Every structure is written in structure tokens, then in C-alpha cells.
Amino acid sequence: MRMTAAVMYEQGLAAPFAQSQPFRIEEVELEGPGDGEVLVEVRAAGLCHSDLSVIEGQRKRPLPIVGGHEGAGIVREVGRGVKGLAVGDHVAMAGVAGCGQCRVCRAGRPGLCQAVSGARAEGLLATGSRRLRLADGGRLNHYSGISVYAQYAVVAPQSLIKIDHAVPLDVAALFGCAVVTGAGAVFNSAQVKPGASVAVIGLGGVGLTAVMAAREAGAARIVGIDVLPSKFDLAKAVGATDCFDARDPEVVPKVLALTDGGVDHAFEISGHLTALEMAQKLTVRGGEVVGVGIGKSTSAFTTLQLPWVCEERVLRGSFMGGGVPQDDVPKYVDLYLRGRLPVDRLRSDHIGFDQLNHAFDQLHTGAVVRQILLPHGKL
Structure with a gap:
């Protein structure tokens, strides 16, 4: 399918980002999902200081790449072999995914999985696949295995946490990074x-x-x-x-x-x-x-x-967070719904793709806490 996404071609561009334009908003191609993968319609994505550090070139990433590692959306298609998720489920999307087989995964520390870390460093999904392409067919990389600065994302199910429909999706996005x-x-x-x-x-x-x-x-x-x-x-x-x-x-x-x-x-x-x-x-x-x-x-x-x-x-x-998002996030959601973890107060503003680069200027100056990108223009 063809969709709108925010693509980074160069790291280390100088602020103000509204002028240097580290993210270009353009049409890209998304394939899949393949076996063991899930297609998610991204409804909200948070702007995080980790994203800012990538823009500034503090941590290198394979380029070009679709940004974003904290989001939430709705499952639209489930690949063969995926269990526990169904079309229509609301999910938080996290940049943590483990293979489930290695020593650290078996110890309950999927964030330290070497196999998946290697795939992420190469701009691949945890499955080892690449589902993104530039409009001309050129190579395009995934960021942290999810790339949520886009209208849709194909991800491995290990990066998804089913979330209560009572949680607004712009709040659910925060659970993928800030909260966890x-x-x-x-x-x-x-x-x-x-x-x-x-x-x-x-x-x-x-x-x-x-x-x-x-x-x-x-x-x-x-x-x-x-x-x-x-x-x-x-x-x-x-x-x-x-x-x-x-x-x-x-x-x-x-x-x-x-x-x-x-x-x-x-x-x-x-x-x-x-x-x-x-x-x-x-x-x-x-x-x-x-x-x-x-x-x-x-x-x-x-x-x-x-x-x-x-x-x-x-x-x-x-x-x-040093834990297992699939286990931890439901606990944090329960605390939120009971008013004991008021993470909705972190939201500063909703933005569209046209405001993304300027929004990182605001994050750079500390003028905001968590801005939420709405890839479809509304929740």
C-alpha cells in the first residue's frame, strides 16, 4: 500500500529543525504483513527525546529511515502464525521486542535481546524482514522495529501490547516508551x-x-x-x-x-x-x-x-523499563484507569505531519513534555 510517512535522509542537521527539515513528509510503499507480522493503523505517535537524539546524530541509524518508536493504533491485518491479536484490537507499540529464545529473553529481559537488537541496528523488523520502500522502490529502513511516524506500520507481535479500549489512543501511545x-x-x-x-x-x-x-x-x-x-x-x-x-x-x-x-x-x-x-x-x-x-x-x-x-x-x-512490556503495560494501564498513574497529563499538544519538524524544535528547547503526532489528522 502507499501511505504518508516522515522519512529521515540525514542525521546531524542543525536546529531550528523547521528550517533544516530532518524529516521529509512523503508517500512511501508498505508491504505485508508476512508470516508472524501484524499490520497496524497508527493513530497516535509520541515525540521523544530519544528521537531528538537520533535527529541530532548522537546515535547513528541506517538511512533513509521512517522515524518514531512510541505509538498506538488499531490492528488491521494479522499474518499467519500470530497468536493473541485480532483485527480491531487496540495496541500500544513499543520499540522493545525479543526473540523469545535466547538466554536474556528466557530470563525476562527482552529489551536486551541480541538477535533483535542486531536486526534493529540494520533497519529491519524483529522478523528480519523489511516491509518499507521509497516511492521509487529504493531501500527504506524501519526505526526500532516499528516506525510509527507513518499512517500504517508492519511490526512483529512482540512489539505490540493489547490495550483496553477505554484508554484514548493518544494516551495509549505514551505507554510504548514514556510510561514503560x-x-x-x-x-x-x-x-x-x-x-x-x-x-x-x-x-x-x-x-x-x-x-x-x-x-x-x-x-x-x-x-x-x-x-x-x-x-x-x-x-x-x-x-x-x-x-x-x-x-x-x-x-x-x-x-x-x-x-x-x-x-x-x-x-x-x-x-x-x-x-x-x-x-x-x-x-x-x-x-x-x-x-x-x-x-x-x-x-x-x-x-x-x-x-x-x-x-x-x-x-x-x-x-x-527493564521488564517485559506485555506484562508491565497492562499493570500501568490499570493504574492509569484507576487514576493512580495520571499519564494523560503528559500530553502537550496534537500535531500533524506538517508540524513535525517544528515540534522537535519545541522539544529541543524544553517548551513541551509530550507532543502527539496524529498520522491521519485525527484520532
């Missing part, structure tokens, strides 16, 4: 306990979800930190007990004083090394830093060995 990543970092990776103290550095969609999850987990002190104080009102409304400007040279001693020597868990969401250094300084002896944000592929950080050992400090990575 932020909540999963709290519930799965850190396993925050009642009465704990946490700091969340970076109050975008993922960070604010982490704040909500920390409140749900029973954290007694939830410290939000960001370079934009304009985000503090929303952070406090969804669970932060205190907020600090990351640019304040006294932010570390202030948090240490507030938390009696430091927080139990510091979540670094922004992907910046300066924020990671701050996170290490904010934790109490025996505490842990949970790295969630993704920076440049060449970035490296250091830690002092003596306090790491003698103060029993923990450095932990958390990729896409």
Missing part, C-alpha cells in the same frame, strides 16, 4: 520501597512518569530536578515533594540536607554526563544511581573506586 520506561525504572530496576527517598533528574515525559511511579511505590521524598523551573508545577501535581533548578550551584548540598545525607535512588533521565555526575553526588551511602537517559554512543563516565566499594554504591542501567 519511567515506571519500569522505578518498579523493576530500582524496586523502590515505601518510605524511600528518590531524586529524578530530567522532568520530561519519562521523568514525570518516574515521579508518578515513585509516588505509587510509596516513596516518602520525591525530589524533581530540571533546568526548566516551568516544569515544577506539573511535577509537584503528579507527585514531587520538592523541586530544584539543576543550574543552582548549591543544588547538591540542598538535596543532601533535605534528605539526611542523600537519596536512596537517583534516576538520571536526561542522558547528560553532568546530570549523571550530579546523580552520583546525590545518593546516600549504600544508595544507587539508575541511568535511564541515553546520550551519545561515544559518551563515557567515571566513578571513584574507593567510595563505590567502601560505601556500597550501586550504578544501574535501566533500558525501556
